[in-house]
Amino acid sequence: MSNRRKAQAIQALDAMCDQLPIPGGCLDCNAEQTMTRDSNGVYRITIHHEDTCPWLAGIERRKGETTC
Numbered sequence: 216m217s218n219r220r221k222a223q224a225i226q227a228l229d230a231m232c233d234q235l236p237i238p239g240g241c242l243d244c245n246a247e248q249t250m251t252r253d254s255n256g257v258y259r260i261t262i263h264h265e266d267t268c269p270w271l272a273g274i275e276r277r278k279g280e281t282t283c
């Protein structure tokens with residue numbers, strides 16, 4: 216990837232960080248996504264599920280079953 220294309224990609228990702236929230240991210244609820252960039256330049260997408268999301272409930276249930 217050329218430096219110009221890298222700069223365009225970073226610019227596009229930075230623009231997404233300003234578009235909060237972004238609809239979608241889950242097929243089972245009306246989730247919203249937020250995107251951030253940390254101090255190391257790593258982009259992170261966080262999906263915010265509805266409280267009633269069955270997929271999220273399944274994840275939470277499995278967390279409760281995990282023993283270390």
Ligand SMILES: [Zn+2]
Pocket residue numbers: 241242243244245246264265268269270271
């Ligand atoms: Zn969901």
